[in-house]
Amino acid sequence: METKERCGWCKNDALYEKYHDEEWGVPVYEDQKLFEFLILETFQAGLSWITILRKRENFREAFDQFDYKIVAQYTEEKIQELLENPGIIRNKLKVRAAVSNAQAFMQVQQEFGSFSKYIWGFTGGGPIVNTRTTLRDIPATTPLSDQISKDLKKRGFKFVGSTVVYAHMQATGMVNDHIESCWKRN
Numbered sequence: 001m002e003t004k005e006r007c008g009w010c011k012n013d014a015l016y017e018k019y020h021d022e023e024w025g026v027p028v029y030e031d032q033k034l035f036e037f038l039i040l041e042t043f044q045a046g047l048s049w050i051t052i053l054r055k056r057e058n059f060r061e062a063f064d065q066f067d068y069k070i071v072a073q074y075t076e077e078k079i080q081e082l083l084e085n086p087g088i089i090r091n092k093l094k095v096r097a098a099v100s101n102a103q104a105f106m107q108v109q110q111e112f113g114s115f116s117k118y119i120w121g122f123t124g125g126g127p128i129v130n131t132r133t134t135l136r137d138i139p140a141t142t143p144l145s146d147q148i149s150k151d152l153k154k155r156g157f158k159f160v161g162s163t164v165v166y167a168h169m170q171a172t173g174m175v176n177d178h179i180e181s182c183w184k185r186n
Contacts (some may be wrong), residue, residue, distance in 0.1 A: 041168045043094050058085070132177055
């Protein structure tokens with residue numbers, strides 16, 4: 001049986017390893033997928049990513065497959081329904097932020113043509129490849145995540161602090177933070 005060297009944060013959990021191997025750090029340019037990651041990252045704030053991954057399918061179902069056009073139109077009745085859904089994180093502020101973030105997301109699309117053009121504009125359109133030897137070398141924030149966070153907040157987004165933004169950048173491949181010994185590095 002072949003064993004692959006992976007980034008240490010995902011070891012010994014099949015779901016984490018699958019996410020690491022198939023998604024984490026892979027460049028995402030499609031708005032729908034970028035919105036999904038943005039919403040999942042905002043719900044992750046203060047929690048572990050594995051908690052979110054384990055509830056991901058429930059989130060997809062609860063949030064209409066992360067269709068931002070639908071989420072932006074959620075009524076108070078729908079918000080209350082979400083707050084009663086045991087399959088997701090039932091944080092009132094985060095649920096409400098998902099709705100307002102969908103609205104802000106669409107405003108960015110109108111201004112830039114797509115959210116992808118906007119967010120990838122911060123990196124010049126392609127991934128930033130970092131050189132990380134160990135997990136300790138990976139920061140929680142960077143000056144660029146600080147800048148993006150500030151700009152998103154200015155545009156009305158919520159729960160988009162620099163740590164959340166950097167996690168989003170890693171998840172969507174805006175930065176490649178696979179450690180040098182990881183098979184996904186290159």
